[in-house]
Amino acid sequence: MRIAVVGATGLVGTPTVSALQHGGHVVVPVTRSTGVDLSTGEGLDAALDGVDTVVDVTNTVAADPTEAESFFATATGNLLAAEERAGVRHHVVVSIVGLDRIRGNGHYHGKRRQEAMVERGPVPWTIQRATQFFELPAMVVGWTAAQGAAPIPPLLVQPVAVHDVAAVLAEVAAGPPQGRTRDLAGPEAHDFVDMARRILTARGDRTRLVPSWRDGPFGVEAAGEVLLPEPTARLGSTTFDSWLAGQ
Numbered sequence: 001m002r003i004a005v006v007g008a009t010g011l012v013g014t015p016t017v018s019a020l021q022h023g024g025h026v027v028v029p030v031t032r033s034t035g036v037d038l039s040t041g042e043g044l045d046a047a048l049d050g051v052d053t054v055v056d057v058t059n060t061v062a063a064d065p066t067e068a069e070s071f072f073a074t075a076t077g078n079l080l081a082a083e084e085r086a087g088v089r090h091h092v093v094v095s096i097v098g099l100d101r102i103r104g105n106g107h108y109h110g111k112r113r114q115e116a117m118v119e120r121g122p123v124p125w126t127i128q129r130a131t132q133f134f135e136l137p138a139m140v141v142g143w144t145a146a147q148g149a150a151p152i153p154p155l156l157v158q159p160v161a162v163h164d165v166a167a168v169l170a171e172v173a174a175g176p177p178q179g180r181t182r183d184l185a186g187p188e189a190h191d192f193v194d195m196a197r198r199i200l201t202a203r204g205d206r207t208r209l210v211p212s213w214r215d216g217p218f219g220v221e222a223a224g225e226v227l228l229p230e231p232t233a234r235l236g237s238t239t240f241d242s243w244l245a246g247q
C-alpha cells in the first residue's frame with residue numbers, strides 16, 4: 001500500500017515510518033521539512049496523489065487552548081479536504097487516553113477538536129488513543145524547570161514506548177477503518193515523578209523535582225486513575241526499565 005505519514009519526522013512518526021517500510025509499504029513522509037504545511041495546505045495535493053491511507057501523527061508546541069485548537073482544527077480540516085480530493089480510503093490518527101477527562105490542558109483541548117473533526121469527516125477513519133509516552137516526564141521537566149527546580153504533577157500513568165505505538169499504528173494503517181479502537185498502553189503503571197527522577201538520574205541531571213499540581217500541564221483533575229487506560233486496553237510489551245536501559 002501507499003501510506004502517507006503526516007508528522008513523519010516526529011517522536012512517534014519516525015518509528016511509524018520504519019514499521020510501515022518494514023511491512024513492505026511505500027511510505028510518503030509529510031512534514032514541513034518535505035515541503036508540506038498542514039496549516040496552509042501547501043503541498044498537500046501533490047503529496048497525497050495515489051495514497052491509500054494517511055496516518056496523522058502531527059503535533060504542535062502550542063500549550064494555550066485557543067492556539068492548540070486553532071492548529072488542530074486548521075491542520076485537520078486541510079488534511080481531510082485534501083484526502084477527499086485524492087480519494088484516500090482510510091484516515092488514521094493517534095490520540096490520547098483520557099482525553100475527555102482532562103479539561104485544563106490546552107493540548108488536550110486541541111486534540112478533542114481533532115477527534116471530533118475526524119469522526120464527522122468525509123474519510124473513513126480510525127482513532128487510536130495511546131497513553132503517555134516514556135519521553136513525557138523529561139519533556140514536562142523541560143517545560144517547567146527554572147533555577148534548578150522543576151514542578152511536576154504526581155500523576156499515576158501507564159506509559160507506553162513510541163515503538164509499540166508505531167507498531168500498532170502500522171498494523172491499523174494496513175487494515176480497514178475501525179472507528180474507535182481499544183486504548184493502547186504500556187505493560188505497567190508508574191508514578192510520573194519517579195519516572196522523571198529516574199530519567200534525570202540516568203542523564204546526570206541534578207534538577208530538583210517538586211511534586212505539584214500547579215505551574216505545569218496537569219492540574220489536580222488528573223489525580224487518581226484519570227489517565228489510566230480502560231481495563232480492556234491493548235498493552236505494548238516494552239517496559240519502562242528496558243526503555244530506560246536503552247537510553
Ligand SMILES: NC(=O)c1ccc[n+]([C@@H]2O[C@H](COP(=O)([O-])OP(=O)(O)OC[C@H]3O[C@@H](n4cnc5c(N)ncnc54)[C@H](OP(=O)(O)O)[C@@H]3O)[C@@H](O)[C@H]2O)c1
Nearest residue numbers: 007008009010011012031032033037038039058059132133
Ligand atoms: N507525548 C505523549 O505522551 C503522547 C501520548 C499520546 C498521544 N500523543 C500524540 O502523538 C502525536 C505526535 O506527537 P509527537 O510527540 O510524536 O510529535 P512531535 O515529535 O512534536 O512531531 C510532530 C511532527 O509534526 C510535524 N508538523 C508539525 N507542524 C506541522 C505542519 N504545520 N505541517 C506539517 N507537519 C507538521 C513535524 O514536522 P515539521 O516540524 O518538519 O513540520 C513533526 O514531524 C500528537 O498529536 C500527540 O497528541 C502524544
